[in-house]
Amino acid sequence: MTDDKLTGLRKSIDKLDGEILKLISDRARCAQEVAQVKQQEDSDAVYYRPEREAQVLRRVMERNDGPLGDEEMARLFREIMSACLALEEPVKVAFLGPEGTFTQQAAVKHFGHSAVCVPMSAIDEVFREVTAGAVNYGVVPVENSTEGVVSHTLDSFMDSNLKICGEVVLRIHQNMLVSENTRRNHITRIYSHAQSLAQCRKWLDAHWPMAERVAVNSNAEAARRIKGEWNSAAIAGDMAAEMYGLEKIAEKIEDQPDNSTRFLIIGNQDVQISGADKTSIVVSMRNQPGALHAILEVFQVHNIDLTRIETRPSRSGTWNYVFFIDFSGHIDDPVIKIVLERLGERANDLNVLGSYPKGVL
Numbered sequence: 597m598t599d600d601k602l603t604g605l606r607k608s609i610d611k612l613d614g615e616i617l618k619l620i621s622d623r624a625r626c627a628q629e630v631a632q633v634k635q636q637e638d639s640d641a642v643y644y645r646p647e648r649e650a651q652v653l654r655r656v657m658e659r660n661d662g663p664l665g666d667e668e669m670a671r672l673f674r675e676i677m678s679a680c681l682a683l684e685e686p687v688k689v690a691f692l693g694p695e696g697t698f699t700q701q702a703a704v705k706h707f708g709h710s711a712v713c714v715p716m717s718a719i720d721e722v723f724r725e726v727t728a729g730a731v732n733y734g735v736v737p738v739e740n741s742t743e744g745v746v747s748h749t750l751d752s753f754m755d756s757n758l759k760i761c762g763e764v765v766l767r768i769h770q771n772m773l774v775s776e777n778t779r780r781n782h783i784t785r786i787y788s789h790a791q792s793l794a795q796c797r798k799w800l801d802a803h804w805p806m807a808e809r810v811a812v813n814s815n816a817e818a819a820r821r822i823k824g825e826w827n828s829a830a831i832a833g834d835m836a837a838e839m840y841g842l843e844k845i846a847e848k849i850e851d852q853p854d855n856s857t858r859f860l861i862i863g864n865q866d867v868q869i870s871g872a873d874k875t876s877i878v879v880s881m882r883n884q885p886g887a888l889h890a891i892l893e894v895f896q897v898h899n900i901d902l903t904r905i906e907t908r909p910s911r912s913g914t915w916n917y918v919f920f921i922d923f924s925g926h927i928d929d930p931v932i933k934i935v936l937e938r939l940g941e942r943a944n945d946l947n948v949l950g951s952y953p954k955g956v957l
């Protein structure tokens with residue numbers, strides 16, 4: 597009886613799979629036609645359209661009635677779109693490597709598995725590769741909910757004409773990893789990226805107070821190193837653990853359970869309005885009392901939601917403050933145009949880094 601029921605259900609699944617297969621193929625053919633239209637309009641056509649992708653994913657989440665969760669369903673569509681885009685033109689993405697870093701995880705989350713991801717050894721290298729046209733886009737970390745801003749990324753924008761085309765937020769879970777060679781009772785050294793060590797500070801104080809904490813270039817580098825050392829462990833994410841075949845002796849060891857990192861997608865593209873957007877700008881002000889107030893006032897008067905403000909020392913001697921500001925809205929929104937005009941009147945220099953869809957997944 598139950599066997600009959602199971603057979604019947606599997607028949608239904610086979611039939612549905614057939615329909616899904618046909619529909620996905622129809623969709624892929626549509627995307628191929630979209631590519632032809634883009635090509636006819638402009639021989640240098642840009643195939644990847646962040647605003648359209650954000651709209652597709654948001655609509656999927658709005659329309660979804662379960663039983664799969666909204667994010668789960670959006671992730672499936674993320675992969676379908678990634679494959680459709682690869683049919684139009686495979687996207688090449690540089691990320692802060694090596695393989696197995698959270699930045700690679702962010703790149704895959706944003707572009708899907710059909711994108712070609714290329715590891716770079718430093719943030720400025722990611723910027724350089726995109727500027728040189730060797731890749732279409734780059735992915736770099738910009739802020740962590742526990743540790744704050746990645747100042748290297750902000751500084752790189754000061755020397756670059758690249759635009760921000762998107763953002764992606766990743767929940768960061770850290771693990772304590774050992775290799776098959778590690779003598780677990782003799783761990784005297786723990787490798788990780790400085791930010792990850794800081795994110796796990798309390799856990800390390802409680803569990804490994806005597807072990808030396810050694811900061812290296814990336815978590816993946818930490819994972820790679822311990823393969824050859826019997827007395828060391830690493831702190832890194834799941835991707836690095838899998839990539840280097842390491843064992844997790846403790847999971848989710850970050851001090852803040854909602855630890856997350858925000859990454860930026862950088863490219864050469866002006867992104868159109870998606871309906872829920874953010875804009876990032878850099879503003880230089882003279883060192884005088886009230887400089888910050890003069891900026892904030894403009895946002896307050898026009899009722900614009902500021903999502904982040906960071907101060908960095910200016911590189912040139914002319915200005916003392918450089919403010920990196922993120923706010924809700926798109927440069928093509930009439931009110932944002934006015935805000936930018938007003939800010940321009942008060943600032944020494946104002947540079948729009950880009951308007952882009954708010955992270956969906």
Ligand SMILES: O=C(O)C(=O)C[C@]1(C(=O)O)C=C[C@@H](O)C=C1
Binds near residue numbers: 630631648684
């Ligand atoms: O709508 C487009 O412009 C497409 O190219 C189609 C499509 C999709 O599969 O939906 C694919 C890639 C783009 O980044 C956005 C959307």
